[in-house]
Amino acid sequence: MLIGVPKEIKNQEFRVGLTPTSVREVCHHGHKVLVQATAGEGIGASDAVYAAAGAEIVVDASEIFARSDMIVKVKEPQAVERKMLRPGQVLFTYLHLAPDPEQTRDLVASGAICIAYETVTGPRGGLPLLAPMSQVAGRMSIQAGAHCLEKRQGGMGLLLGGVPGVAPARVVIIGGGMVGQHAAVMATGAGADVVILEKSAETMQALDARFGARVKTLFSSRGSVEDEVAAADLVVGAVLIPGAAAPKLINREMISGMKTGSVLVDVAIDQGGCAETSHATTHADPTYIVDGVVHYCVANMPGGVARTSTFALNNVTLPFVVALADKGHRQALADDPHLLAGLNVAGGKVTYEAVATALGYDYVEPDRALAA
CATH class of the missing domain: 3.40.50.720 (NAD(P)-binding Rossmann-like Domain)
Known part of the structure; x- marks a missing residue:
C-alpha cells in the first residue's frame, strides 16, 4: 500500500x-x-x-x-x-x-x-487513540490556566499554588475522565485546591483512591456545577461523549456569575465546547474575554507540544x-x-x-x- x-x-x-x-x-x-x-x-x-x-x-x-x-x-x-x-x-x-x-x-x-x-x-x-492526547490536553489545561490567571493575560493576578499565608487558587474540573484526571495531577502538583465534578460513582471512587484528600469529588448536577463554577478561580471543561457534541453544562448566566479575572479552559472545544460562550481559538490567538472571564479554547492544544x-x-x-x-x-x-x-x-x-x-x-x- x-x-x-x-x-x-x-x-x-x-x-x-x-x-x-x-x-x-x-x-x-x-x-x-x-x-x-x-x-x-x-x-x-x-x-x-x-x-x-x-x-x-x-x-x-x-x-x-x-x-x-x-x-x-x-x-x-x-x-x-x-x-x-x-x-x-x-x-x-x-x-x-x-x-x-x-x-x-x-x-x-x-x-x-x-x-x-x-x-x-x-x-x-x-478510547485508546484519544487517550494520549487527552492526557496531554489535561496536563496542558492547568499550564494554560495558570498562565491566563496572570494579570497581564486578563486574569485576576493569582498564583495557582499560592504562597505561605496566601490561599491557593480553586480549580474546578468538570469531568473525571482521562482529561480530568491528568488536569488534577498537574493542579494538585502545583498546590491548587482541586474539585472534580463527575456523574459516575465508580469514577469518583477511583479518583478518591488515586488522589485521596488532595482532590474533592462531587456528584455533577446542575446545582453543583452552578455553585462550583461560581466559586472557581479556574474551571477546566473536561467532558466527553464519544463522537458526539459536548453537552453545554456551563450556560451564559453561570459565566456572568464567575469572578472577574477567573479563567475557563474548555478542553471539550474539539467537540463544540461545554460552555455556551466557548468558540474555538488557536495557539496564535488563544484567549478572549466574556463578562470578565478569560476563555482559553484552543482546539488543538496538544499541537503546542x-x-x-x-x-x-x-x-x-x-x-x-x-x-x-x-x-x-x-x-x-x-x-x-x-x-x-x-x-x-x-x-x-x-x-x-x-x-x-x-x-x-x-x-x-x-x-x-x-x-x-
Whole structure:
C-alpha cells in the first residue's frame, strides 16, 4: 500500500501523522510512504531523517493526495485537503465531526473511507487513540490556566499554588475522565485546591483512591456545577461523549456569575465546547474575554507540544496503520470491531450514529456501508 503523510496546515499545528520510526516500521512491512517536505520539522525530524527511514519526500500535498491509497494525519482535513480526497481512499486521523457540519458534508461528498482516531475503541473499553492526547490536553489545561490567571493575560493576578499565608487558587474540573484526571495531577502538583465534578460513582471512587484528600469529588448536577463554577478561580471543561457534541453544562448566566479575572479552559472545544460562550481559538490567538472571564479554547492544544504529542500518538496509532496497510481497509475493519468503531464516513454514508444524530444524516451501519 502507498501511504501519504501530508504536512499539517491547521493554524499552529506542528504534529505529524507518522514519526520516522513509524515510517521505518511501515516500510519494513513492505509498504511505501510519501512524506511531504518539512512535515516533520515541528517534531525535530528533518526530511533527511525521513528519507533514511525509507520515505519518499514529496514537495506538494496535491501529489500526496493524488498518489496515496491511505492518508495518515493528525488533525481533521482542512477544506483544501478535503477537496483532494477521492472515492475509496482511506483517511485515518482525528475528525471530531459532530460539531462540524461543513467537514462532514465534504467527507460524505468525497466518497472516502474516513476513520476517526477519537472513536476507535479498546478491548477493555475506553478510547485508546484519544487517550494520549487527552492526557496531554489535561496536563496542558492547568499550564494554560495558570498562565491566563496572570494579570497581564486578563486574569485576576493569582498564583495557582499560592504562597505561605496566601490561599491557593480553586480549580474546578468538570469531568473525571482521562482529561480530568491528568488536569488534577498537574493542579494538585502545583498546590491548587482541586474539585472534580463527575456523574459516575465508580469514577469518583477511583479518583478518591488515586488522589485521596488532595482532590474533592462531587456528584455533577446542575446545582453543583452552578455553585462550583461560581466559586472557581479556574474551571477546566473536561467532558466527553464519544463522537458526539459536548453537552453545554456551563450556560451564559453561570459565566456572568464567575469572578472577574477567573479563567475557563474548555478542553471539550474539539467537540463544540461545554460552555455556551466557548468558540474555538488557536495557539496564535488563544484567549478572549466574556463578562470578565478569560476563555482559553484552543482546539488543538496538544499541537503546542508537538514532539511529545506526536510520539505519544504514534505509540497507539501505528498498529492500526500497519493493519490497514497489510490487510486493506475492508479486511482490517472486518477483523477488528474496535477499529470498525472508528469508521465515521464511508462511501458517502455517515456510519457513526452520534454524528448522524447530531447533524441530521441517515445513519448507516458500518458493515452495510462497506458492503455497498
